[in-house]
Every structure is written in structure tokens, then in C-alpha cells.
Amino acid sequence: MINVPNPVQATKRWAPAFIFLVFAILTLVILFKGLKNLHLNLSFSEALLIAAGIGLVAAIIGWLLIRCVYISPSVDEETTIPLAAISVDLRSMARLTRRIQSKATKEAEGYIGDIQEHVELLTNMVERSEAQMQTRGDFQFVEKIFTHLQVMSACFVAFAHGANDVANAIGPLAAIVSIVNGGANALVDQTPVPVWILGLGGIGIVIGLSTWGWRVIETIGKKITELTPTRGFSAEFAAATTIVLASRLRIPISTTHTLVGGVLGVGIARGIGSLNPRVIRDIFTSWIVTLPAGAGMSIIFFLIIRTLFNS
Structure with missing residues (x-):
């Protein structure tokens, strides 16, 4: 587009x-x-x-x-109008120098020829600037439209995040509450999740976003590749669709991982050179480290709790 x-x-x-x-x-x-x-x-x-x-x-x-x-595209009229006027004046000057040259002496023809070359060069520069201004106005129009579309796709990602990551986080809590209320033989998968647990998950995600979420936002939005509303919409819509489909298929995936994949896809589409390899390396390293680190910390805390309750 x-x-x-x-x-x-x-x-x-x-x-x-x-x-x-x-x-x-x-x-x-x-x-x-x-x-x-x-x-x-x-x-x-x-x-x-x-x-x-x-x-x-x-x-x-x-x-x-x-x-x-x-x-119409929002082109800066204060800039485009003077450029158009300059272009008209330069064309008039080119016609005038041609008339003068036809009547000039042999000695003056060389000087007039130099003036004509400079006028032609300036005319080409002004015309290119006019075309660039029009193109910039077109791009501003497109990005302005996609700014609103990106807001909608961001809402889509937020919904998908709530449907997947928050569900992953409160799933163990819901299972524990179900067992506590119904006993060890309670059928966890057939017990509805209490509304207060869903509310707790929603409050948790809001607090997390308002405190430490800006770091993740900055990394994904600025450091992987340069994003514009059109690129951001593409990444968010692709990620949200993937997350929602995975949620409907009951596949536990990470929203952040999927969104990073969407941003990487936009960067690859622009060219490998548009990606920041150092940031990508750090992200992939953190993905590799967090899985065994989470498992290890879980083992440690479980052993501590079991020791305390058995003492």
C-alpha cells in the first residue's frame, strides 16, 4: 500500500x-x-x-x-506554495535568457550559457523538492489513517493478552481454589473459574503494565526495528490473530513472544539491515534462560514450602 x-x-x-x-x-x-x-x-x-x-x-x-x-493529504501549504512560485519564476527566467542569448554578442553568449545552466539546475532541484513534498504528504495521509487502525489492533492485542497470558497466570490459582473448596477429588477442568479470580488477574495485569510494562513497550516498540503506524498495525494484527487462534485451540503461548515475532516479521519484510541484532540476541537469550530459571526457582520454592509444612 x-x-x-x-x-x-x-x-x-x-x-x-x-x-x-x-x-x-x-x-x-x-x-x-x-x-x-x-x-x-x-x-x-x-x-x-x-x-x-x-x-x-x-x-x-x-x-x-x-x-x-x-x-486530501495534509501537505504543508506554507512550503509548497513558495516552491511552486519559485518554479514558475525559474521557467520565466529560462525563457528570458534564451531571448537575450539570441541577441547577445559572441563574448556575452558564454556568460549567458552559464546562467542558463544554473537556472536549469535550480529548476530541477525545485521540481524534485515539490515532488518530495507531495510524496511526504501522501505518506502522512496513509500513516494518519493507520494510526486509528493501530489503536484498534492494539485493543485486539490487549484482548488477546487477557485471553491467553492472564489465563495462563491465574490457571494454577483457579485449580488450587477448586481443590480447596471441593477437596482433592474435585474435577478441576469441570469447575467454573470464580469471577473474583478473573478480576484479580485483570488488576494484576494493569498494575504490571503501569509499573514495569514500559520497559517491554520500549524494547518492542522502538529497539527491534523502526515502527510506523502501518508497520505497527501489521505486527499487532498478525500477533493478535495468532494469539487468539492459539487460545481457541487451548495452546498456551506467550503474547510477548508472538508480538516480538510480528515485529521481527515487519523488520524482515523491510530488509535484514533494518533489524537491531544486539536487541534480538538479548531477547532470544532471555527466552532460553527464563525457562530453566523458572523451573529451577519453582523447585526451590516447592522444597522450601514442603520442608516448612513437614517440620
Whole structure:
């Protein structure tokens, strides 16, 4: 969409399709066996129909906003108007020097020829600057549209994070509470998770994000590769879709790992040189270290607790 002759028209054409996908997939995930507490057990086909309808409405609203609100790219008029005036003056000067040269003496023709070369060089420079300003305005328009799409994809990632990572964290707690309430023979997989445990997980993720989350945000958002709204949307939407599918298939995966993979994919698409190898090395090293480190700490704490209770 960016690397096409007319990115503005491409954005106007394809942005509603992306809006449809984001809203339809997010709605489908919420509806398809995702509203058990409200006792709305919809079939997949019913959820698909409702999701498609909501996605279509959102796409139509997005299409109208793009057509009506974002009428044209936001180019800096204070810069483009002087450039256009300079270009006109230079062309007039080129015509004037040609007329003078036709009537000049042999001695003056050489000087006038030098002036013509400089005028031609300046004209080419100004015309290139005009084209660059127009291209920059086109890119600003595209990125402005995708800023709003990225907000939606970020909400999608937040939902996916709650559906996966928070569930992974409160799963053991829910099992312990189930055993404490129902005894050792309680069927953990058939016992509903109490609402207060879900609330506890939500509070925990908010506190974690507001305290130490900025470090992870800075690493993923700035240090792996340079991100713009279009690139960020691509990475977030791909990661969120992967996470949600894994959650529906009951595959425990890491949201952070998946999002890092999405950002890496964007960087690879731009070229290997756009990636920061040092940061990537540190990330992969931490992934390798944390698994045995977590297992080792778990063993130590379990042995300490068992020793205390058996003493």
C-alpha cells in the first residue's frame, strides 16, 4: 500500500477492508463460545454472521470517515506554495535568457550559457523538492489513517493478552481454589473459574503494565526495528490473530513472544539491515534462560514450602 504509485488511493480502497477484518475477527472471538457467563452459547455459524455484520458496519463507517474527513493529504501549504512560485519564476527566467542569448554578442553568449545552466539546475532541484513534498504528504495521509487502525489492533492485542497470558497466570490459582473448596477429588477442568479470580488477574495485569510494562513497550516498540503506524498495525494484527487462534485451540503461548515475532516479521519484510541484532540476541537469550530459571526457582520454592509444612 505504501510502495504504490498512488498510496492515498490505495489507502482509501483497502483501509475499509482492514477495518472489516479487525472488527469481524475480534467480534467472532468474543461471540464464539466467549460469552459463557451471559449464557449466550452461539454456534460458530451464528457468531460468524453477527461478526460479519458488525465488521461490515464498521467498514462502512470507516469508508465514510476516510472519504469525508480525510479529504486530501495534509501537505504543508506554507512550503509548497513558495516552491511552486519559485518554479514558475525559474521557467520565466529560462525563457528570458534564451531571448537575450539570441541577441547577445559572441563574448556575452558564454556568460549567458552559464546562467542558463544554473537556472536549469535550480529548476530541477525545485521540481524534485515539490515532488518530495507531495510524496511526504501522501505518506502522512496513509500513516494518519493507520494510526486509528493501530489503536484498534492494539485493543485486539490487549484482548488477546487477557485471553491467553492472564489465563495462563491465574490457571494454577483457579485449580488450587477448586481443590480447596471441593477437596482433592474435585474435577478441576469441570469447575467454573470464580469471577473474583478473573478480576484479580485483570488488576494484576494493569498494575504490571503501569509499573514495569514500559520497559517491554520500549524494547518492542522502538529497539527491534523502526515502527510506523502501518508497520505497527501489521505486527499487532498478525500477533493478535495468532494469539487468539492459539487460545481457541487451548495452546498456551506467550503474547510477548508472538508480538516480538510480528515485529521481527515487519523488520524482515523491510530488509535484514533494518533489524537491531544486539536487541534480538538479548531477547532470544532471555527466552532460553527464563525457562530453566523458572523451573529451577519453582523447585526451590516447592522444597522450601514442603520442608516448612513437614517440620
